[in-house]
Amino acid sequence: MSNIEDIVISLENKITKVLQQLELLKQENLKLCDNLEVSKQEISNQKRQLAQWEEKYEALKLTNAILGSDENKRETKLKINALIRDIDHCIGQLSD
Numbered sequence: 001m002s003n004i005e006d007i008v009i010s011l012e013n014k015i016t017k018v019l020q021q022l023e024l025l026k027q028e029n030l031k032l033c034d035n036l037e038v039s040k041q042e043i044s045n046q047k048r049q050l051a052q053w054e055e056k057y058e059a060l061k062l063t064n065a066i067l068g069s070d071e072n073k074r075e076t077k078l079k080i081n082a083l084i085r086d087i088d089h090c091i092g093q094l095s096d
Contacts, residue, residue, distance in 0.1 A: 061075070062076055
């Protein structure tokens with residue numbers, strides 16, 4: 001009988017260790033999920049900031065071209081022409 005009791009006790013100890021390990025892994029998984037969410041938020045914020053900086057950069061390029069910078073004159077003329085075409089299209093739609 002002692003042999004069977006030892007086996008049962010050993011088995012109970014192993015099951016307890018496995019359950020403890022499972023609980024530790026669950027806690028670690030929760031922490032990792034939280035970290036993932038935080039990282040996703042940071043990436044989203046950084047993408048938004050990048051888009052804002054790109055818009056500011058484009059506006060600055062346009063401003064420099066309008067103020068007489070020779071580097072971006074062609075781009076500025078193209079943008080002005082595109083804006084004029086858009087305005088003409090809007091006026092055409094309003095008069096219909």
